Amino acid sequence: MTALSGGAAPGGALAPASVPRQAQDAPGDRLLEALRADGAAQTAALREVHLLMLRAARHQVWRMGAMLPGVGTVVREEIACAAADDALTALLGKLDTFEGRSRFTTWAYKFAILQAATEVRRLAWAQREVPLEDTGTWWATEAGPEDYAEASDLARAVTQALDHALTDYQRRIAVALLVDEVPIDVLAERLGTTRGALYKTLHVARGRIRAHLAAGGHLPAPAAPAEENHR
Amino acid sequence: MTRSHPMLTKRQAEALVVDTEPWLSCESCFHLMDRYVEAERAGGSPDPAMMTAMQHHLRACAACAEEAESLRELLESDGGTQED
Numbered sequence: 122m123t124a125l126s127g128g129a130a131p132g133g134a135l136a137p138a139s140v141p142r143q144a145q146d147a148p149g150d151r152l153l154e155a156l157r158a159d160g161a162a163q164t165a166a167l168r169e170v171h172l173l174m175l176r177a178a179r180h181q182v183w184r185m186g187a188m189l190p191g192v193g194t195v196v197r198e199e200i201a202c203a204a205a206d207d208a209l210t211a212l213l214g215k216l217d218t219f220e221g222r223s224r225f226t227t228w229a230y231k232f233a234i235l236q237a238a239t240e241v242r243r244l245a246w247a248q249r250e251v252p253l254e255d256t257g258t259w260w261a262t263e264a265g266p267e268d269y270a271e272a273s274d275l276a277r278a279v280t281q282a283l284d285h286a287l288t289d290y291q292r293r294i295a296v297a298l299l300v301d302e303v304p305i306d307v308l309a310e311r312l313g314t315t316r317g318a319l320y321k322t323l324h325v326a327r328g329r330i331r332a333h334l335a336a337g338g339h340l341p342a343p344a345a346p347a348e349e350n351h352r
Numbered sequence: 353m354t355r356s357h358p359m360l361t362k363r364q365a366e367a368l369v370v371d372t373e374p375w376l377s378c379e380s381c382f383h384l385m386d387r388y389v390e391a392e393r394a395g396g397s398p399d400p401a402m403m404t405a406m407q408h409h410l411r412a413c414a415a416c417a418e419e420a421e422s423l424r425e426l427l428e429s430d431g432g433t434q435e436d
């Protein structure tokens with residue numbers, strides 16, 4: 122499993138303890154039961170779930186095909202098969218956490234989707250340098266008056282907020298993810314951190330930018346900035 | 353490394369000011385994704401707070417949004433049968 126192996130339950134109002142169980146699909150129930158059993162029934166169920174994983178992984182690799190130009194059908198199939206294998210392992214490790222709040226098949230699909238998407242993004246960026254700024258003084262640089270004239274008020278205000286409202290680390294993460302469009306799991310891998318940690322940093326950075334903009338009258342509501350224990 | 357960036361585009365600027373409250377992590381998004389996509393297809397959920405938090409996260413997180421959209425498509429292509 123990748124950076125998302127934690128699967129932490131959401132807290133507070135987001136944990137709907139009183140939500141009735143969704144209608145379950147009988148075949149999904151059967152699969153679940155068989156997976157938890159032993160012997161031939163379990164082997165058959167594993168094969169069946171692996172086919173589900175393969176279907177979802179192929180779908181994901183196909184969806185993201187544009188990220189893999191020059192990668193042929195055979196290699197794409199290999200990527201999907203490997204992702205399905207890894208996703209099945211991840212799913213089996215999480216089997217006890219399945220709460221029956223969705224269909225088992227829907228729950229199963231998401232493991233393969235995550236695995237395949239992560240792998241496609243990793244491969245797509247494998248040969249690419251991830252741009253990361255080490256200094257925070259590069260924003261007010263080379264844009265001439267005509268560039269500023271063409272930029273929207275919002276873009277100008279946000280540029281200023283990047284310079285003044287963020288720490289160096291927050292700026293590097295926000296710019297890499299949202300300006301240079303480095304995929305979050307790729308960036309996490311390069312920085313030796315997790316997708317979750319990077320998203321948290323981005324959340325805090327966005328809160329600071331919004332607060333800065335609100336103070337300057339560029340945003341209506343002064344959103345309470347999320348405070349951080351992160352860099 | 354110091355690079356000079358051109359000015360932000362409107363799309364980049366908007367992405368930088370997306371409101372990500374209420375807070376939902378990528379891990380929790382993954383945890384809820386199956387429930388959320390099914391509730392969307394069913395036309396609603398008994399847990400509007402969960403739906404709102406998911407909607408905000410998916411607007412703010414490209415990777416999770418891609419994965420949720422893919423799950424939607426898969427369920428869609430399973431069609432009305434929903435039995436596998």
Ligand SMILES: [Zn+2]
Binds near residue numbers: 320413416
């Ligand atoms: Zn996310």
